[in-house]
Amino acid sequence: MLKTPDVLLLLFLVGAADALYKQWIADTNYENKTNWDKGAVPCGSDTVQFPAQRKVSVFVETAHAVREMRLPADGEFILNSGAGFYVVNGQEPGCGAGVTTQFKDSESLQWFNPALWKVAATPSDLQNGNFLFSVHEESVPCLYDDVVFKALSSFRVDTSSSQSIIPVKSVSVLGKVFDSRSEFFQYFSSRSGRLQFHGSSAVTVGNPGCGDPSGCDCGNSVNHQRICSTITCTSLSCKKPLVPVQHCCEVCGAIVTIHYAARFNLQTYRERIRHLFLILPQYKSIQLGMSKVMKSQQLMRVIPFGASPEIQVVILDGENGTQSEALAWDILKDVRSHGSNLGIVEAEFQASSGSSSDQSGGNAGMVVGVVFGVLLVISLIIIIVVLIQRGVIQMPSMPSLSSLRNNVNVGEVGGPLDHGYDNPIFDKPNMMPDIPTLYGPEVNNSISMTQTGVHFVNPVYDENETDFTA
Ligand SMILES: *[C@@H]1O[C@H](CO)[C@@H](O)[C@H](O)[C@H]1NC(C)=O
DSSP states (O other): OOOHHHHHHHHHHHHOOOOOEEEEOOOOOTTOGGGBTTSSOOOTTOEEEOOTTOEEEEEEOSEEEESEEEOOSEEEEEEOTTOEEEEOSSOOTTSTTOOEEEBOOOTTOBTTOGGGEEEESSHHHHHHTOOBOOOHHHHSOOTTOEEEEOTTOOOOEEOOOSSSEEEOSEEEETTEEEOOHHHHHHHHHSHHHHHHEESSSEEEOOOOOOOOTTOOOOSOGGGHHHHHTTOOOOOOOSSSOBOOTTOSSOBSSEEEEEEEOTTOOHHHHHHHHIIIIITSGGGTTOEEEEEEEEEEEEETTTEEEEEEEEEEEEEEOSSSOHHHHHHHHHHHHHHHHHHHHHTEEEEEEEETTSOBSGGGOHHHHHHHHHHHHHHHHHHHHHHHHHHHHHHHHHOTTOOOHHHHHHHHHHHHHSTGGGGGTOOHHHHOGGGSOOHHHHHHHHHHHHHHHHHHHHTTSOHHHHHTOOOTTO
């Protein structure tokens, strides 16, 4: 089952920094029936009509018979070898009496529409239909992404934005990959280029890829408004909808937040989650999007201070969110046993059911613990003071105020009260990082994790049935 190309692909993945392939979905191909107003590719008895005032670039793959063709004022056919048009006299068999068919207008399709892109981790994933789910901002090409327009196809995309340029790493058009800035500029300004790309902004290539193995911030926040203007959010029925960073809508499901350290590799971790969990039957309907985001930090959940990068894992399962929550717990369990090995410092989650991982420790949990400890001690002191005062009333021989103060002091400094200050977390030796035992088995795990990755041939790929984009 283990094929050589898969092993090579894995090696490539392990070494690669995180960047994604974004493929434009729509096309202006003659053979695509969705491009015709009658929902069918015209046949030999039909009259073909292109909107007169529109510019269009149309890829034609094979030869077609037509009765008549009305061409636009400006446009081009890109003919595959063997493609072309011929006229038949009279009625073509099987074509009926003939109709007038209009080529649909693709003028309004926008670069910044997340619904018009598909996301994949590798070119072969793109080919095999292994698409990734992403938050809206990341569905559109990011600064360091490779942009793909399908090989045998033409397109027309409106690149208007508030920025003068749209920088990406590379663009592939009609099977040719452009990664040199000047070469693509030449193509972009050519006649073909102007028919395919229109709008106020220029797409530029040659942007450096993401050099950080832990991932890069997409860079589309500046276009957030424009991206979200194309999205209609559905109404939700869950108790506590969540707001993922870089997303346009509230969601029902769960969000896992991962705080990472030096060794963390986003692409490897994404693969790990895919192979450990997403292939399981109970997680079949899950959509999971993982990206680095800049999240504004809050001190004790109230006072904001700065923004720090973290990994956001958005998990959706359609309506009720129970599978999302179960997967969030699975991810947390995995982090607890293998986190140090994966370069993960800490992970927590929030679910739209209202539950979260807070009770299970972490920094926030510790702060809450300390606050509660202090409150507990203060109330104990008050109770004791009250009791002592009652004692004063009940015991006539009770002496002066100074000995009363001494009693209070005894309560504060020594004795059983002192335990109120002790945080149980510090007392438990097993909560402290135990370097030798952690590293012994974990080093082995590191190897076995890589080997898990070597099981790259997995049911998802083989059965061709997973489409996380849904
Ligand atoms: C036809 O176009 C639609 C929408 O533009 C696209 O989703 C679909 O994949 C295209 N079909 C083919 C066979 O490329």
